[in-house]
Amino acid sequence: MASSDAQQRSNVALVTVSPNEYIYDASHPRVKAIAAALLWYSPRFSPKNVPRFYDVSSITERPAVFQDVIDLFVERYRKAAPGAGPTHVLGFDARGFLLGPPIALALGLPFVLLRKAEKSPGVLLQSEPYHKEYAEQHGADTMVLRMGSVPPGARCILIDDLIATGGTAVSGFEVVMAAGASVYEFAAVIGIPILNGTEKIHTCFGGKFSHVPVVTLLHDRDILDSQCGDPLNFPAGQSRVVVSGASAAAAARP
Ligand code: AMP
Numbered sequence: 001m002a003s004s005d006a007q008q009r010s011n012v013a014l015v016t017v018s019p020n021e022y023i024y025d026a027s028h029p030r031v032k033a034i035a036a037a038l039l040w041y042s043p044r045f046s047p048k049n050v051p052r053f054y055d056v057s058s059i060t061e062r063p064a065v066f067q068d069v070i071d072l073f074v075e076r077y078r079k080a081a082p083g084a085g086p087t088h089v090l091g092f093d094a095r096g097f098l099l100g101p102p103i104a105l106a107l108g109l110p111f112v113l114l115r116k117a118e119k120s121p122g123v124l125l126q127s128e129p130y131h132k133e134y135a136e137q138h139g140a141d142t143m144v145l146r147m148g149s150v151p152p153g154a155r156c157i158l159i160d161d162l163i164a165t166g167g168t169a170v171s172g173f174e175v176v177m178a179a180g181a182s183v184y185e186f187a188a189v190i191g192i193p194i195l196n197g198t199e200k201i202h203t204c205f206g207g208k209f210s211h212v213p214v215v216t217l218l219h220d221r222d223i224l225d226s227q228c229g230d231p232l233n234f235p236a237g238q239s240r241v242v243v244s245g246a247s248a249a250a251a252a253r254p
Pocket of ligand 1: 050052053054055092093094095131132133160161162163164165166167168169197
């Protein structure tokens, strides 16, 4: 392997942000490449009214970047001591469903759905209602885990694309706890530290989860203003949703 390739593929150190909160070394070329691929959209072009809506499909649509996101998590979990590593990977509805399965498959672990409301079959464990960053317009959600999908004593990785206020994350901790299992780690690609999601995890339920690592690949500050995905010169007042009738769609095609 050429030395620049070796550098590209070398391990990435974790940097401590606060007790039991870690981020991958932002100066490493692998992390820089992931940060550089991520696009955000303004409220005009996003489904939620947040200043920057980060689009996980800017990762999934680039196979080399997507693969490295998965590899960075997998490489670390593989280093766990025998008998002490994760036993299950749980992904949050809906974008955790994109990241969790390839990680679970690489580790040979079950992938389990953390679904909103009552979308799963079977007997369900349901969280208390929780709020997320854009809660004002969206209202509260509840998270469910199918009873029996995670056995008592399981050590679960909880994964999502992004942690903002931590409301979504805590709903996952709650149902895992109700199943009699433990959280091995909460992991996300992007963290928005100003919204204090890690603090929410570490202080919820009387600090019961203060020992659980919260790991993000990068922070929102690593994604530049110039990485805005909004289309240029989009006609003011025109809906961003183009109905798929042939003529309208053809007219809107770039
Ligand atoms: P929170 O519960 O506030 O930590 O919000 C995290 C959840 O909401 C994750 O499932 C994200 O997919 C979604 N989310 C929150 N804020 C954003 C954002 N700025 N961009 C994209 N997704 C977000």
